Each structure stands twice: as C-alpha cells, then as structure tokens.
Amino acid sequence: xxxxxxxxxxxxxxxxxxxxxxxxxxxxxxxxxxxxxxxxxxxxxxxxxxxxxxxxxxxxxxxxxxxxxxxxxxxxxxxxxxxxxxxxxxxxxxxxxxxxxxxxxxxxxxxxxxxxxxxxxxxxxxxxxxxxxxxxxxxxxxxxxxxxxxxxxxxxxxxxxxxxxxxxxxxxxxxxxxxxxxxxxxxxxxxxxxxxxxxxxxxxxxxxxxxxxxxxxxxxxxxxxxxxxxxxxxxxxxxxxxxxxxxxxxxxxxxxxxxxxxxxxxxxxxxxxxxxxxx
Numbered sequence: 001x002x003x004x005x006x007x008x009x010x011x012x013x014x015x016x017x018x019x020x021x022x023x024x025x026x027x028x029x030x031x032x033x034x035x036x037x038x039x040x041x042x043x044x045x046x047x048x049x050x051x052x053x054x055x056x057x058x059x060x061x062x063x064x065x066x067x068x069x070x071x072x073x074x075x076x077x078x079x080x081x082x083x084x085x086x087x088x089x090x091x092x093x094x095x096x097x098x099x100x101x102x103x104x105x106x107x108x109x110x111x112x113x114x115x116x117x118x119x120x121x122x123x124x125x126x127x128x129x130x131x132x133x134x135x136x137x138x139x140x141x142x143x144x145x146x147x148x149x150x151x152x153x154x155x156x157x158x159x160x161x162x163x164x165x166x167x168x169x170x171x172x173x174x175x176x177x178x179x180x181x182x183x184x185x186x187x188x189x190x191x192x193x194x195x196x197x198x199x200x201x202x203x204x205x206x207x208x209x210x211x212x213x214x215x216x217x218x219x220x221x222x223x224x225x226x227x228x229x230x231x232x233x234x235x236x237x238x239x240x241x242x243x244x245x246x247x248x249x250x251x252x253x254x255x256x257x258x259x260x261x262x263x264x265x266x267x268x269x270x271x272x273x274x275x276x277x278x279x
Contacts, residue, residue, distance in 0.1 A: 002099035003186075007247075009178060010187070011040075012040040012041075012274060012275065013274070014041060014073075014098070014099060014122055014146050014147070014208075015146065015147070015184075015185045016040075016122070016190075016271065016274050017040035017041040017097070017213055017215065018040050018200065018212070018214070018225055018226050018229040018230065018275075019038065019039045019040045019214060019216050019221070019222035019223075019225040019229075020039065020040070020041045020042075020051055020073075020149070020178060020188055021037060021041070021042045021213050021214060021215070021216045021219055022037035022043050022045050022048035022075065022215060022216065022217055023042060023043065023044055023045060023049075024045050024050055024058070024235070025044050025046045025049065025050050025055075025058030025059070025061060025062045025074075026049070026050045026051070026054045026057065026058045026061070026136050028035070028061040028062075028064075028065065029063075031044065031061075031065045031070060032070070032217060033071075034072075035070055035071065035072060035182050036199070036220055037219040038222040038223040038226060039199045039216065039221075039222040040200065040213075040226065041050050041072075041098070042071075042073065043072065043073040043074065043075050043124075044062045044065070044066075044073070044074050045074075045075045045105040046058055046059060046062065046074060046075060046076055046077060046083070046090075047075050047076065047077045047078075048073070048074070048103070048154075049075070055086070056086075056260060058089035058243055059077040059086065059087065059091075060090070062074060062090070062091070063090045063094060065096070066091065066094040066095070066096035066097050067094050067095065067096065068096075069094040069096065070096050071097075071098055071161075072074050072096065072097075072098055072154075072189060073098050073099045073100060073101055073124065073130065074087070074097065074100050074101070074105065075093050075101040075126070075220070076088065076091070076100050076101070076102060076114075078102075078103050078104040078105075078110075079102070079110040079114065080104070081115055081279065082110055084114075084185055086203065086268075088114075088117045088118065091118075092118060095192050096278050097121065098122070099121055099122035099124060099146065100114065100118060100121060100122075100123055101123075101124040101125075101126050101149065102114050102123055102124070102125050102126060103126050103128070103129055103130075103151075104126065104128050104129065104132070104151070104154070105125040105126055105132055105139055106127075106129060106131045106132045106135060106139075107135055107138065107139065108117070108135070108138040108139055108141060108142040108145075108270070111123055111125055111139060111142035111144055111145050111223060112142055112143075112171050114144070115142070115143065115144035121144070121151075122144070122146040123142075123144045123145055123146060124145075124146055124147055124148075124149050124188070125140075125142070125145050125147075125148050125149070125192055126148075126149045126150075126151050126156050126174075127148055127149070127150060127151060127155075127173055127175060128138065128150075128151030128153075128154035128158070129154065129155060129159075130157045130159050131157055131255055132155075133155070133171045133175070134175050136148065136174050136175050137178040137179035137181055137182060138171040138182055139178070140178045140179050140181070140182035142180040144153070145182075145184060145204040146184065146185075146187050147179070147186075147187060147188055148178065148179055148184075148188070149185060149188035149190075149215060149257065150171065150172060150175055150188065150189055150211070150214075151190060152168060152189075152190030152191070153190065154170075154192075155168070155171060163204045164250055169209070171229070172187075172205075172209040172211060173209065173230055174208035175209075175211075176209060176210040176211060180210075183220070185212060186211050186212030186213070186215060187204040187211050187212070187213070188208055188211065188213035188215060189202075189209075189211040189213065189214045190214075191214065191215040191216055191217045191221075192214075192217075192221065193217060194245070195218070195220070195221070196224070199224055199225075200224065200228065202214075203224070203228040203229065206229070206275065207228070207274075212229060213225075213229065214229065226275070230269050230271070230272070230275045231268045231272045231275075235267060235268050236272045238265070238268075238269040239264070239266070239269045239272075240265075240269065242261055242262060242264075243262070243265050243266065243269065245264075245266070246258055246262045249267070250262055260276050263275075
C-alpha cells in the first residue's frame with residue numbers, strides 16, 4: 001500500500017511534484033477541471049497539443065485563465081521557433097503563472113534565454129532529442145532549471161528508438177545522472193498514452209530508473225501516478241524505526257553502513273510529510 005493523494009489541501013512544490021497533467025491550450029473548457037484534479041502540477045500546452053492555426057486563440061485563452069484567478073504551468077514552444085516569442089509575450093507577468101515547460105530543450109543557452117525573458121520563473125526543461133540528452137548536464141545546471149522532463153515520443157522519433165524500457169534506458173539514465181550531478185530533483189518521465197495495466201508497468205520503470213515524476217495526458221492517471229511515486233507505508237514505517245534507533249542527527253550511529261541507511265530514512269520521511277500534506 002502507498003500514500004495516496006486525490007485532492008489537494010496543500011500544494012506539492014514543483015521540486016517534488018509527481019503528476020504533471022498536460023492540457024491542450026485550445027481546450028479552455030477543460031482548464032478549471034484540470035486545475036481541480038489530483039495532479040500535483042497542471043501544464044497548459046501551447047506547443048504540440050495545439051495545431052498551428054489555433055495557437056493564437058490558445059494563447060489568449062490560457063492568458064485569460066491565468067489572469068483571472070487560475071494557476072498553472074505553460075508549455076511554450078521551442079526557442080528555435082517564432083511561436084516562442086509569441087508565447088512569452090502572452091504569458092509574461094501573469095499572476096497565475098507557476099512556471100514554464102520549455103519544449104525541445106537542447107542547450108543551457110535556451111534555458112538562459114527563456115529565463116531572461118521571464119525573470120524568476122521556474123523552468124521545466126523538456127528534453128526530446130539526442131542532442132538534448134547529450135547536453136543534459138548543461139541543461140540541468142542552468143540557474144533557472146527546476147527539473148528536467150523526458151519527451152519520450154519526440155525522442156523516439158528523433159532516434160528511431162523503440163518504446164521498450166531497454167531501448168530508452170540509456171536516455172533515462174543520462175537524465176537521472178545529469179539531474180543528480182547538477183543538484184536538482186529527479187527528472188519527470190514521459191507519459192503513458194494508454195491506461196491500466198500499462199500505466200502501473202510504466203511507473204515501475206519510472207521508479208526503478210530513479211525518476212521522480214511523470215507527465216500525464218489524462219486526469220484519471222494523476223491519482224495513480226501520485227500513489228505509485230509516493231513512499232510505501234512499509235518504507236515509512238521502516239524509516240521511522242531507523243530514525244528512532246540512530247537518531248535524527250545520527251547521534252547513535254555505531255557503524256559506517258548506518259549513515260546511508262539514515263540518509264535514506266530521512267529522505268523517505270521528508271517525502272512522506274510533503275505528500276501527506278497534499279492529501
């Protein structure tokens with residue numbers, strides 16, 4: 001059994017958000033429901049989720065929602081497109097803007113340029129290509145990068161990689177190592193486009209690779225993601241016992257192997273506290 005989160009009384013910070021729900025910016029009728037879903041974070045999509053002919057209207061609808069009391073993240077188009085500037089102009093300074101997901105990130109410079117246009121705005125860098133994976137550490141090290149997300153669909157199109165976990169293991173591993181080396185939280189994995197049982201199987205891969213969040217295309221997936229990416233109750237119990245035995249500050253440590261055990265116990269307890277506050 002795991003800790004669950006189906007409604008939020010306290011927001012989960014972006015650094016620990018498990019479920020990231022993507023909502024097409026061209027579907028304003030779905031904005032309010034998404035914002036009230038179990039998702040830890042909601043991303044209003046102005047990139048691939050919107051056809052070119054609808055992007056102007058989508059920008060207006062998203063901006064209206066974020067200016068009128070709604071909150072959320074916005075996926076903006078790649079720095080290499082003219083839509084990037086238009087997206088920035090539409091959302092700059094909006095009170096409900098929580099952060100931006102930068103599509104097709106391939107360099108730290110692209111993060112820096114976006115940050116210069118949106119000062120003090122967290123950036124979720126979406127890595128979707130072989131070049132992005134190769135420069136993952138630089139991207140993760142950019143000052144404004146809050147986390148990295150893995151765009152599995154576009155990555156597969158770019159590399160001809162299969163959908164099997166083994167085919168994407170190298171890219172996932174690179175993003176995990178880059179994030180850790182840069183001192184930012186674990187990356188957000190790509191979405192599962194179907195439902196159960198494939199979603200739970202995909203989340204098992206997410207956890208085993210060291211990733212700590214998942215993109216969601218359907219609001220019904222968010223509760224499952226939150227459950228599967230939260231500490232197990234058995235882990236929380238184990239952590240409490242370890243801390244009681246060794247001391248929260250390690251005052252009772254008697255063996256070198258106790259230190260990593262205590263560190264893991266403290267991390268589990270910290271996450272459990274964060275996620276229980278959001279339930």
